[in-house]
Amino acid sequence: MTAKIHIHDLSFTYPDGTQALRHINLDIQPQQLFVLFGPSRSGKSTLLRLLNRLSDLLPDTQRSGDILLDGADIFARSVNVFELRRRVSMVFAIPTPLPGSIYDNLVYGLRMAGIRDQATLDERAETSLRQAALWDEVKDRLQDSAFALSGGQKQRLCLARSLALRPEIILLDNPTSGLDPISTAQVEQSLYKLKQQYTIIMVPHSVQQAARVGDQVAFLLDGEVIEVGDQSRIFVNPQDQRTEDYVTGRFG
Protein backbone atom coordinates (compact mmCIF):
# COMPACT_ATOMS: atom_id res chain seq x y z
CA MET A 1 0.00 0.00 0.00
CA THR A 2 1.42 3.39 -0.92
CA ALA A 3 1.54 6.09 1.72
CA LYS A 4 -1.12 8.76 1.70
CA ILE A 5 1.32 11.19 3.28
CA HIS A 6 5.06 10.97 2.95
CA ILE A 7 7.11 13.25 5.18
CA HIS A 8 10.75 13.49 4.25
CA ASP A 9 13.47 15.08 6.36
CA LEU A 10 11.16 17.79 7.68
CA SER A 11 12.54 20.45 10.00
CA PHE A 12 10.80 23.56 11.25
CA THR A 13 12.01 26.53 13.27
CA TYR A 14 9.84 29.22 14.88
CA PRO A 15 10.68 32.94 14.59
CA ASP A 16 12.12 32.96 18.12
CA GLY A 17 14.66 30.34 17.08
CA THR A 18 12.98 27.33 18.71
CA GLN A 19 13.55 24.32 16.53
CA ALA A 20 10.23 22.52 16.83
CA LEU A 21 10.86 19.68 14.38
CA ARG A 22 14.15 17.97 13.53
CA HIS A 23 14.50 15.80 10.44
CA ILE A 24 11.13 14.09 10.63
CA ASN A 25 10.53 11.09 8.37
CA LEU A 26 7.11 9.47 8.42
CA ASP A 27 4.83 7.52 6.12
CA ILE A 28 1.14 7.68 6.90
CA GLN A 29 -1.12 5.08 5.34
CA PRO A 30 -4.67 5.77 4.15
CA GLN A 31 -7.81 4.59 5.97
CA GLN A 32 -6.28 4.38 9.38
CA LEU A 33 -5.86 6.38 12.50
CA PHE A 34 -2.31 7.60 12.95
CA VAL A 35 -1.41 8.86 16.40
CA LEU A 36 1.35 11.34 17.18
CA PHE A 37 2.10 11.26 20.87
CA GLY A 38 4.74 12.55 23.22
CA PRO A 39 5.22 15.09 26.01
CA SER A 40 4.23 18.72 25.51
CA ARG A 41 6.52 20.79 23.29
CA SER A 42 7.60 17.71 21.41
CA GLY A 43 6.40 19.15 18.09
CA LYS A 44 3.15 17.24 17.59
CA SER A 45 0.93 20.26 17.03
CA THR A 46 3.55 21.95 14.89
CA LEU A 47 3.63 18.91 12.64
CA LEU A 48 -0.17 18.91 12.36
CA ARG A 49 -0.24 22.58 11.44
CA LEU A 50 2.34 21.98 8.74
CA LEU A 51 0.23 19.27 7.15
CA ASN A 52 -2.49 21.75 6.13
CA ARG A 53 -0.12 24.70 5.98
CA LEU A 54 -1.71 26.66 8.80
CA SER A 55 1.96 27.18 9.60
CA ASP A 56 2.03 29.65 6.69
CA LEU A 57 0.28 32.17 8.91
CA LEU A 58 3.32 32.78 11.07
CA PRO A 59 5.87 35.01 9.40
CA ASP A 60 9.62 34.38 9.57
CA THR A 61 9.58 30.66 10.17
CA GLN A 62 12.10 28.32 8.57
CA ARG A 63 11.26 25.01 7.03
CA SER A 64 13.25 22.41 5.20
CA GLY A 65 12.24 19.02 3.86
CA ASP A 66 9.08 17.91 2.09
CA ILE A 67 5.56 16.76 2.73
CA LEU A 68 4.06 14.78 -0.13
CA LEU A 69 0.31 14.24 -0.29
CA ASP A 70 -0.50 11.49 -2.79
CA GLY A 71 3.00 12.00 -4.10
CA ALA A 72 2.63 15.76 -4.68
CA ASP A 73 4.56 18.39 -2.73
CA ILE A 74 2.10 20.44 -0.66
CA PHE A 75 4.52 23.37 -0.49
CA ALA A 76 4.82 23.63 -4.27
CA ARG A 77 3.99 27.05 -5.72
CA SER A 78 1.19 25.65 -7.84
CA VAL A 79 -0.71 24.35 -4.79
CA ASN A 80 -3.86 26.27 -3.88
CA VAL A 81 -3.56 26.40 -0.12
CA PHE A 82 -7.31 26.88 0.41
CA GLU A 83 -8.05 23.78 -1.62
CA LEU A 84 -5.37 21.94 0.33
CA ARG A 85 -7.06 22.87 3.60
CA ARG A 86 -10.37 21.54 2.30
CA ARG A 87 -8.63 18.24 1.54
CA VAL A 88 -6.71 18.24 4.82
CA SER A 89 -9.16 19.44 7.43
CA MET A 90 -8.43 20.20 11.05
CA VAL A 91 -10.18 20.10 14.43
CA PHE A 92 -8.60 21.90 17.38
CA ALA A 93 -8.21 21.27 21.08
CA ILE A 94 -10.63 24.02 22.02
CA PRO A 95 -13.97 23.61 20.24
CA THR A 96 -14.26 26.60 17.94
CA PRO A 97 -17.82 27.00 16.77
CA LEU A 98 -18.01 30.07 14.60
CA PRO A 99 -20.55 32.83 15.23
CA GLY A 100 -23.92 31.81 13.83
CA SER A 101 -26.27 28.87 13.99
CA ILE A 102 -25.41 25.18 14.04
CA TYR A 103 -26.45 24.98 10.41
CA ASP A 104 -24.30 27.99 9.48
CA ASN A 105 -21.31 26.28 11.06
CA LEU A 106 -21.82 23.13 9.04
CA VAL A 107 -22.05 24.90 5.71
CA TYR A 108 -19.46 27.67 6.31
CA GLY A 109 -16.72 25.78 4.51
CA LEU A 110 -18.99 24.72 1.68
CA ARG A 111 -20.33 28.22 1.14
CA MET A 112 -16.81 29.62 1.14
CA ALA A 113 -15.88 26.99 -1.40
CA GLY A 114 -18.60 28.47 -3.59
CA ILE A 115 -21.31 25.82 -3.16
CA ARG A 116 -24.70 27.55 -3.23
CA ASP A 117 -27.13 24.75 -4.02
CA GLN A 118 -29.46 24.46 -1.03
CA ALA A 119 -30.14 20.74 -1.51
CA THR A 120 -26.41 19.96 -1.55
CA LEU A 121 -25.81 22.06 1.55
CA ASP A 122 -28.68 20.40 3.42
CA GLU A 123 -27.55 16.93 2.40
CA ARG A 124 -23.92 17.54 3.40
CA ALA A 125 -24.99 19.06 6.71
CA GLU A 126 -27.10 16.06 7.60
CA THR A 127 -24.57 13.46 6.48
CA SER A 128 -21.72 15.06 8.37
CA LEU A 129 -23.80 15.43 11.53
CA ARG A 130 -24.67 11.74 11.34
CA GLN A 131 -21.01 10.84 10.83
CA ALA A 132 -20.05 12.86 13.88
CA ALA A 133 -22.85 11.18 15.88
CA LEU A 134 -24.54 14.50 16.57
CA TRP A 135 -27.58 14.35 14.30
CA ASP A 136 -30.04 12.94 16.82
CA GLU A 137 -29.17 15.58 19.39
CA VAL A 138 -29.45 18.65 17.17
CA LYS A 139 -31.69 17.77 14.24
CA ASP A 140 -34.60 19.78 15.66
CA ARG A 141 -32.60 22.90 16.45
CA LEU A 142 -30.23 23.46 13.57
CA GLN A 143 -31.00 27.16 13.58
CA ASP A 144 -30.04 27.62 17.23
CA SER A 145 -26.79 29.35 18.04
CA ALA A 146 -23.83 27.00 17.99
CA PHE A 147 -22.69 28.52 21.27
CA ALA A 148 -25.69 27.01 23.05
CA LEU A 149 -24.29 23.48 22.63
CA SER A 150 -22.40 21.64 25.36
CA GLY A 151 -18.62 21.28 25.12
CA GLY A 152 -18.81 17.76 23.72
CA GLN A 153 -21.48 18.74 21.22
CA LYS A 154 -19.44 21.74 20.09
CA GLN A 155 -16.44 19.53 19.45
CA ARG A 156 -18.50 17.04 17.46
CA LEU A 157 -19.97 20.00 15.55
CA CYS A 158 -16.43 21.10 14.67
CA LEU A 159 -15.71 17.57 13.52
CA ALA A 160 -18.90 17.59 11.45
CA ARG A 161 -17.94 20.97 10.00
CA SER A 162 -14.71 19.45 8.75
CA LEU A 163 -16.45 16.35 7.44
CA ALA A 164 -18.95 18.43 5.47
CA LEU A 165 -16.08 19.38 3.16
CA ARG A 166 -15.52 15.69 2.34
CA PRO A 167 -11.84 15.93 3.18
CA GLU A 168 -9.37 13.11 2.56
CA ILE A 169 -7.45 13.66 5.74
CA ILE A 170 -8.65 14.82 9.15
CA LEU A 171 -6.17 16.35 11.56
CA LEU A 172 -7.20 16.24 15.21
CA ASP A 173 -5.19 18.29 17.67
CA ASN A 174 -6.09 16.89 21.06
CA PRO A 175 -9.80 16.98 20.27
CA THR A 176 -10.97 15.62 23.61
CA SER A 177 -8.88 17.80 25.91
CA GLY A 178 -11.83 19.68 27.37
CA LEU A 179 -14.33 16.87 27.31
CA ASP A 180 -15.80 14.65 29.99
CA PRO A 181 -15.30 10.86 29.74
CA ILE A 182 -18.70 10.25 28.12
CA SER A 183 -18.19 12.88 25.42
CA THR A 184 -14.67 11.59 24.90
CA ALA A 185 -16.02 8.09 24.36
CA GLN A 186 -18.55 9.44 21.85
CA VAL A 187 -15.85 11.24 19.87
CA GLU A 188 -13.61 8.16 19.91
CA GLN A 189 -16.55 6.06 18.76
CA SER A 190 -17.12 8.35 15.78
CA LEU A 191 -13.42 8.22 14.93
CA TYR A 192 -13.52 4.45 14.87
CA LYS A 193 -16.12 4.56 12.12
CA LEU A 194 -14.60 7.50 10.29
CA LYS A 195 -11.20 5.94 9.78
CA GLN A 196 -12.75 3.44 7.39
CA GLN A 197 -13.31 6.33 4.99
CA TYR A 198 -10.69 8.89 5.92
CA THR A 199 -7.07 9.11 6.90
CA ILE A 200 -6.99 10.47 10.43
CA ILE A 201 -3.97 11.95 12.15
CA MET A 202 -4.48 12.66 15.79
CA VAL A 203 -2.61 14.12 18.70
CA PRO A 204 -4.22 12.30 21.64
CA HIS A 205 -5.06 13.61 25.07
CA SER A 206 -3.05 10.97 26.89
CA VAL A 207 -0.91 7.90 26.41
CA GLN A 208 -3.97 5.80 27.29
CA GLN A 209 -5.97 7.43 24.52
CA ALA A 210 -3.08 6.85 22.10
CA ALA A 211 -3.17 3.17 22.96
CA ARG A 212 -6.99 3.03 22.68
CA VAL A 213 -7.50 4.66 19.31
CA GLY A 214 -4.24 4.39 17.34
CA ASP A 215 -3.52 1.98 14.52
CA GLN A 216 -0.04 3.27 13.82
CA VAL A 217 1.61 5.44 16.41
CA ALA A 218 4.68 7.66 16.42
CA PHE A 219 6.43 8.76 19.59
CA LEU A 220 7.87 12.28 19.38
CA LEU A 221 10.36 13.86 21.76
CA ASP A 222 11.98 17.28 21.37
CA GLY A 223 10.97 17.51 17.73
CA GLU A 224 12.30 14.10 16.76
CA VAL A 225 10.49 10.89 15.91
CA ILE A 226 11.84 8.39 18.39
CA GLU A 227 9.85 5.39 17.29
CA VAL A 228 7.06 4.52 14.83
CA GLY A 229 5.08 1.36 14.49
CA ASP A 230 1.89 -0.58 15.10
CA GLN A 231 0.09 0.47 18.23
CA SER A 232 0.28 -3.07 19.65
CA ARG A 233 4.05 -3.24 19.22
CA ILE A 234 4.94 0.26 20.50
CA PHE A 235 2.94 -0.10 23.68
CA VAL A 236 3.73 -3.74 24.41
CA ASN A 237 7.26 -4.01 23.15
CA PRO A 238 8.93 -0.63 22.62
CA GLN A 239 12.43 -0.79 21.12
CA ASP A 240 13.70 2.51 22.43
CA GLN A 241 14.32 3.05 26.13
CA ARG A 242 12.81 6.58 25.97
CA THR A 243 9.58 5.25 24.48
CA GLU A 244 9.36 2.63 27.16
CA ASP A 245 9.97 5.19 29.89
CA TYR A 246 7.26 7.44 28.51
CA VAL A 247 4.56 4.84 27.94
CA THR A 248 5.14 3.31 31.35
CA GLY A 249 4.80 6.76 32.90
CA ARG A 250 8.36 7.25 34.06
CA PHE A 251 8.34 10.79 32.64
CA GLY A 252 5.97 13.02 30.76
Add this chain to the structure above:
Amino acid sequence: MTTSKAENGRNLKEAIIEGLIWFSGISAILIIALIFIFLLKEGAPAFVNVPISSLLGRRWYPIEDLFGLLPLLIGSLLVTVGAVVIAVPLGLITAVYLGEFAPTWQRELLKPLIEVLAGIPSIVLGFLGWVVLAPLVQNMGASTGLTAFTGALILAYMSLPTIISITEDALYAVPNEYRDGALAIGATQWQTIWRVVLPAARSGIVIAVMLGIGRAIGETMAVMMVTGNAANIPSWRTGLFFQPVRTMTATIAAEMGEVAQGSVHYSVLFGIGIVLFLITFAINSLATRFVSGGDGRATRRRAQL
Protein backbone atom coordinates in the same frame (compact mmCIF):
# COMPACT_ATOMS: atom_id res chain seq x y z
CA MET B 1 -13.48 34.89 70.98
CA THR B 2 -10.25 36.59 69.97
CA THR B 3 -10.67 35.45 66.41
CA SER B 4 -14.21 36.77 66.27
CA LYS B 5 -12.97 40.25 67.14
CA ALA B 6 -10.52 40.15 64.26
CA GLU B 7 -13.29 38.79 62.12
CA ASN B 8 -15.59 41.64 63.09
CA GLY B 9 -12.91 44.11 62.05
CA ARG B 10 -12.57 42.35 58.74
CA ASN B 11 -16.32 42.33 58.21
CA LEU B 12 -16.51 46.05 58.93
CA LYS B 13 -13.73 46.70 56.41
CA GLU B 14 -15.54 44.58 53.84
CA ALA B 15 -18.75 46.47 54.49
CA ILE B 16 -17.03 49.85 54.08
CA ILE B 17 -15.35 48.83 50.82
CA GLU B 18 -18.59 47.40 49.54
CA GLY B 19 -20.38 50.62 50.47
CA LEU B 20 -17.80 52.75 48.68
CA ILE B 21 -18.08 50.67 45.53
CA TRP B 22 -21.86 50.83 45.71
CA PHE B 23 -21.73 54.59 46.14
CA SER B 24 -19.40 55.24 43.21
CA GLY B 25 -21.50 52.95 41.05
CA ILE B 26 -24.76 54.61 42.00
CA SER B 27 -23.35 58.14 41.82
CA ALA B 28 -22.88 57.93 38.04
CA ILE B 29 -26.57 57.10 37.66
CA LEU B 30 -27.53 59.80 40.16
CA ILE B 31 -25.58 62.45 38.30
CA ILE B 32 -27.21 61.57 35.00
CA ALA B 33 -30.62 61.66 36.66
CA LEU B 34 -29.83 65.06 38.21
CA ILE B 35 -28.69 66.45 34.85
CA PHE B 36 -31.91 65.32 33.26
CA ILE B 37 -34.04 66.78 36.06
CA PHE B 38 -32.16 70.06 35.81
CA LEU B 39 -32.63 70.16 32.04
CA LEU B 40 -36.33 69.40 32.43
CA LYS B 41 -36.80 72.10 35.04
CA GLU B 42 -35.18 74.78 32.92
CA GLY B 43 -36.40 73.59 29.54
CA ALA B 44 -39.92 72.34 30.22
CA PRO B 45 -41.48 75.86 30.20
CA ALA B 46 -40.48 76.09 26.54
CA PHE B 47 -42.88 73.30 25.66
CA VAL B 48 -45.64 74.95 27.72
CA ASN B 49 -45.17 78.62 26.80
CA VAL B 50 -44.31 78.25 23.14
CA PRO B 51 -47.01 76.65 21.02
CA ILE B 52 -45.99 73.34 19.44
CA SER B 53 -46.82 74.73 16.00
CA SER B 54 -44.20 77.41 16.56
CA LEU B 55 -41.58 74.87 17.75
CA LEU B 56 -42.21 72.82 14.63
CA GLY B 57 -41.96 75.91 12.44
CA ARG B 58 -39.44 76.43 9.70
CA ARG B 59 -37.95 79.65 11.05
CA TRP B 60 -35.61 80.17 13.97
CA TYR B 61 -35.70 83.89 14.69
CA PRO B 62 -35.82 84.42 18.46
CA ILE B 63 -36.03 88.25 18.29
CA GLU B 64 -39.45 87.92 16.68
CA ASP B 65 -40.37 85.01 18.96
CA LEU B 66 -40.03 82.52 16.13
CA PHE B 67 -38.65 79.35 17.70
CA GLY B 68 -38.86 76.84 14.86
CA LEU B 69 -36.54 73.95 15.77
CA LEU B 70 -36.76 72.33 12.34
CA PRO B 71 -33.77 74.13 10.74
CA LEU B 72 -31.59 73.27 13.75
CA LEU B 73 -32.70 69.65 13.78
CA ILE B 74 -32.06 69.34 10.06
CA GLY B 75 -28.70 71.08 10.46
CA SER B 76 -27.59 68.62 13.15
CA LEU B 77 -28.97 65.70 11.16
CA LEU B 78 -27.19 66.67 7.93
CA VAL B 79 -23.84 67.23 9.60
CA THR B 80 -24.04 64.07 11.71
CA VAL B 81 -25.31 61.78 8.97
CA GLY B 82 -22.70 63.17 6.59
CA ALA B 83 -19.97 62.55 9.14
CA VAL B 84 -21.17 59.00 9.80
CA VAL B 85 -21.37 58.15 6.10
CA ILE B 86 -17.78 59.30 5.65
CA ALA B 87 -16.25 58.08 8.90
CA VAL B 88 -17.80 54.63 9.43
CA PRO B 89 -16.62 52.89 6.24
CA LEU B 90 -13.25 54.60 6.39
CA GLY B 91 -12.82 53.78 10.08
CA LEU B 92 -13.83 50.14 9.72
CA ILE B 93 -11.53 49.58 6.75
CA THR B 94 -8.62 51.19 8.58
CA ALA B 95 -9.28 49.09 11.67
CA VAL B 96 -9.45 45.88 9.61
CA TYR B 97 -6.16 46.79 7.98
CA LEU B 98 -4.52 47.52 11.32
CA GLY B 99 -5.96 44.50 13.08
CA GLU B 100 -5.75 41.84 10.40
CA PHE B 101 -3.25 42.79 7.71
CA ALA B 102 -0.68 45.24 9.03
CA PRO B 103 2.65 43.82 10.17
CA THR B 104 3.31 44.22 13.87
CA TRP B 105 5.67 47.18 13.54
CA GLN B 106 3.11 49.16 11.53
CA ARG B 107 0.37 48.45 14.03
CA GLU B 108 2.58 49.47 16.92
CA LEU B 109 3.45 52.71 15.16
CA LEU B 110 0.03 53.63 13.80
CA LYS B 111 -2.28 52.79 16.67
CA PRO B 112 -0.80 55.26 19.21
CA LEU B 113 -0.65 57.92 16.50
CA ILE B 114 -4.33 57.45 15.72
CA GLU B 115 -5.17 57.65 19.39
CA VAL B 116 -3.25 60.92 19.63
CA LEU B 117 -5.54 62.31 16.91
CA ALA B 118 -8.47 61.83 19.30
CA GLY B 119 -6.85 64.26 21.68
CA ILE B 120 -6.59 67.21 19.30
CA PRO B 121 -8.74 70.03 20.69
CA SER B 122 -11.80 70.49 18.53
CA ILE B 123 -11.17 74.21 18.17
CA VAL B 124 -7.87 73.42 16.43
CA LEU B 125 -9.72 71.23 13.96
CA GLY B 126 -12.09 74.18 13.56
CA PHE B 127 -9.15 76.31 12.42
CA LEU B 128 -8.12 73.58 10.01
CA GLY B 129 -11.65 73.44 8.64
CA TRP B 130 -11.82 77.20 8.29
CA VAL B 131 -8.46 77.70 6.66
CA VAL B 132 -8.03 74.54 4.59
CA LEU B 133 -11.34 72.75 4.05
CA ALA B 134 -13.69 75.69 3.52
CA PRO B 135 -11.77 77.09 0.51
CA LEU B 136 -11.61 73.58 -0.95
CA VAL B 137 -15.35 73.13 -0.62
CA GLN B 138 -15.93 76.55 -2.18
CA ASN B 139 -13.72 75.57 -5.09
CA MET B 140 -15.92 72.53 -5.59
CA GLY B 141 -18.66 74.95 -6.62
CA ALA B 142 -20.55 75.81 -3.45
CA SER B 143 -21.56 79.43 -3.01
CA THR B 144 -19.66 79.50 0.27
CA GLY B 145 -17.11 77.20 1.85
CA LEU B 146 -18.93 77.15 5.18
CA THR B 147 -21.46 74.38 4.62
CA ALA B 148 -22.95 71.25 6.16
CA PHE B 149 -20.48 69.23 4.10
CA THR B 150 -17.50 71.07 5.57
CA GLY B 151 -18.87 70.37 9.04
CA ALA B 152 -19.42 66.71 8.17
CA LEU B 153 -15.81 66.40 6.98
CA ILE B 154 -14.44 67.88 10.19
CA LEU B 155 -16.72 65.73 12.35
CA ALA B 156 -15.81 62.62 10.38
CA TYR B 157 -12.16 63.38 11.03
CA MET B 158 -12.91 63.86 14.70
CA SER B 159 -14.80 60.61 15.12
CA LEU B 160 -12.36 58.50 13.06
CA PRO B 161 -9.84 57.88 15.87
CA THR B 162 -12.60 56.67 18.19
CA ILE B 163 -14.06 54.35 15.56
CA ILE B 164 -10.69 52.97 14.47
CA SER B 165 -9.29 52.47 17.91
CA ILE B 166 -12.31 50.75 19.44
CA THR B 167 -12.99 48.62 16.36
CA GLU B 168 -9.38 47.48 16.34
CA ASP B 169 -9.68 46.55 20.02
CA ALA B 170 -12.81 44.56 19.19
CA LEU B 171 -11.05 42.72 16.36
CA TYR B 172 -8.08 42.03 18.61
CA ALA B 173 -10.42 40.50 21.19
CA VAL B 174 -11.69 37.91 18.69
CA PRO B 175 -9.98 34.66 19.72
CA ASN B 176 -7.39 33.40 17.26
CA GLU B 177 -9.13 30.04 17.42
CA TYR B 178 -11.94 31.52 15.30
CA ARG B 179 -9.47 32.51 12.60
CA ASP B 180 -7.77 29.10 12.76
CA GLY B 181 -11.14 27.38 12.68
CA ALA B 182 -12.18 29.25 9.55
CA LEU B 183 -8.81 28.94 7.81
CA ALA B 184 -8.68 25.23 8.60
CA ILE B 185 -11.81 24.69 6.54
CA GLY B 186 -10.32 26.41 3.54
CA ALA B 187 -11.37 30.04 4.02
CA THR B 188 -9.26 32.78 2.49
CA GLN B 189 -8.08 35.57 4.74
CA TRP B 190 -10.77 37.89 3.42
CA GLN B 191 -13.51 35.27 3.87
CA THR B 192 -12.30 34.70 7.40
CA ILE B 193 -12.53 38.40 8.18
CA TRP B 194 -15.88 38.94 6.49
CA ARG B 195 -17.70 35.82 7.66
CA VAL B 196 -16.10 35.13 11.00
CA VAL B 197 -14.02 37.91 12.54
CA LEU B 198 -16.33 40.85 11.82
CA PRO B 199 -19.49 39.03 12.97
CA ALA B 200 -17.69 37.91 16.11
CA ALA B 201 -16.60 41.47 16.82
CA ARG B 202 -19.98 42.94 15.95
CA SER B 203 -20.93 44.19 19.39
CA GLY B 204 -17.61 46.01 19.78
CA ILE B 205 -17.93 47.50 16.32
CA VAL B 206 -21.44 48.77 17.06
CA ILE B 207 -20.14 50.42 20.22
CA ALA B 208 -17.30 52.00 18.24
CA VAL B 209 -19.74 53.43 15.71
CA MET B 210 -22.09 54.67 18.43
CA LEU B 211 -19.31 56.43 20.30
CA GLY B 212 -18.22 57.95 17.01
CA ILE B 213 -21.74 59.21 16.35
CA GLY B 214 -21.92 60.44 19.93
CA ARG B 215 -18.79 62.47 19.38
CA ALA B 216 -20.20 63.88 16.14
CA ILE B 217 -23.66 64.81 17.42
CA GLY B 218 -22.40 66.48 20.57
CA GLU B 219 -19.55 68.42 19.01
CA THR B 220 -19.99 72.18 19.11
CA MET B 221 -17.02 74.43 18.54
CA ALA B 222 -15.50 73.05 15.35
CA VAL B 223 -18.93 72.71 13.79
CA MET B 224 -19.85 76.23 14.76
CA MET B 225 -16.78 77.53 12.97
CA VAL B 226 -17.23 75.76 9.66
CA THR B 227 -20.95 75.30 9.01
CA GLY B 228 -21.75 78.94 8.38
CA ASN B 229 -24.21 79.19 11.26
CA ALA B 230 -27.25 80.14 9.25
CA ALA B 231 -30.42 78.70 10.72
CA ASN B 232 -32.13 77.97 7.44
CA ILE B 233 -33.40 74.78 5.88
CA PRO B 234 -31.23 73.84 2.90
CA SER B 235 -33.15 73.00 -0.24
CA TRP B 236 -32.65 70.00 -2.49
CA ARG B 237 -32.27 72.14 -5.57
CA THR B 238 -29.11 73.93 -4.51
CA GLY B 239 -27.44 70.84 -3.08
CA LEU B 240 -28.56 69.68 0.34
CA PHE B 241 -25.10 69.44 1.84
CA PHE B 242 -23.56 72.48 0.21
CA GLN B 243 -25.34 75.25 2.06
CA PRO B 244 -24.72 76.84 5.44
CA VAL B 245 -26.59 75.22 8.32
CA ARG B 246 -26.66 75.59 12.05
CA THR B 247 -26.67 72.68 14.48
CA MET B 248 -28.53 72.45 17.77
CA THR B 249 -25.33 72.49 19.78
CA ALA B 250 -23.98 75.55 17.97
CA THR B 251 -27.25 77.39 18.60
CA ILE B 252 -27.05 76.80 22.32
CA ALA B 253 -23.40 77.84 22.47
CA ALA B 254 -23.88 80.95 20.37
CA GLU B 255 -27.01 82.30 22.05
CA MET B 256 -26.72 81.21 25.67
CA GLY B 257 -24.62 84.26 26.57
CA GLU B 258 -27.16 86.74 25.26
CA VAL B 259 -30.43 85.58 26.76
CA ALA B 260 -32.08 86.80 29.92
CA GLN B 261 -32.31 84.05 32.48
CA GLY B 262 -35.87 82.76 32.74
CA SER B 263 -36.99 84.25 29.44
CA VAL B 264 -38.78 82.21 26.80
CA HIS B 265 -35.68 82.19 24.62
CA TYR B 266 -33.68 80.87 27.59
CA SER B 267 -36.05 77.99 28.21
CA VAL B 268 -36.18 77.13 24.50
CA LEU B 269 -32.39 76.76 24.48
CA PHE B 270 -32.72 74.32 27.36
CA GLY B 271 -35.51 72.64 25.43
CA ILE B 272 -33.00 72.06 22.63
CA GLY B 273 -30.77 70.49 25.25
CA ILE B 274 -33.59 68.10 26.18
CA VAL B 275 -34.07 67.16 22.54
CA LEU B 276 -30.33 66.47 22.17
CA PHE B 277 -30.38 64.41 25.35
CA LEU B 278 -33.31 62.35 24.10
CA ILE B 279 -31.70 61.77 20.69
CA THR B 280 -28.47 60.52 22.26
CA PHE B 281 -30.46 58.36 24.65
CA ALA B 282 -32.45 56.86 21.78
CA ILE B 283 -29.29 56.10 19.78
CA ASN B 284 -27.71 54.41 22.78
CA SER B 285 -30.80 52.30 23.49
CA LEU B 286 -30.95 51.23 19.87
CA ALA B 287 -27.29 50.25 19.98
CA THR B 288 -27.75 48.24 23.16
CA ARG B 289 -30.69 46.39 21.67
CA PHE B 290 -28.71 45.68 18.51
CA VAL B 291 -25.75 44.38 20.48
CA SER B 292 -27.70 42.10 22.81
CA GLY B 293 -29.98 40.93 20.01
CA GLY B 294 -26.99 39.41 18.24
CA ASP B 295 -27.52 35.71 18.49
CA GLY B 296 -31.27 36.03 18.60
CA ARG B 297 -31.23 37.13 15.00
CA ALA B 298 -29.48 33.98 13.89
CA THR B 299 -31.83 31.73 15.78
CA ARG B 300 -34.92 33.39 14.36
CA ARG B 301 -33.98 32.51 10.82
CA ARG B 302 -36.29 29.85 9.46
CA ALA B 303 -35.20 26.24 9.76
CA GLN B 304 -33.91 25.04 6.45
CA LEU B 305 -33.58 21.31 6.95
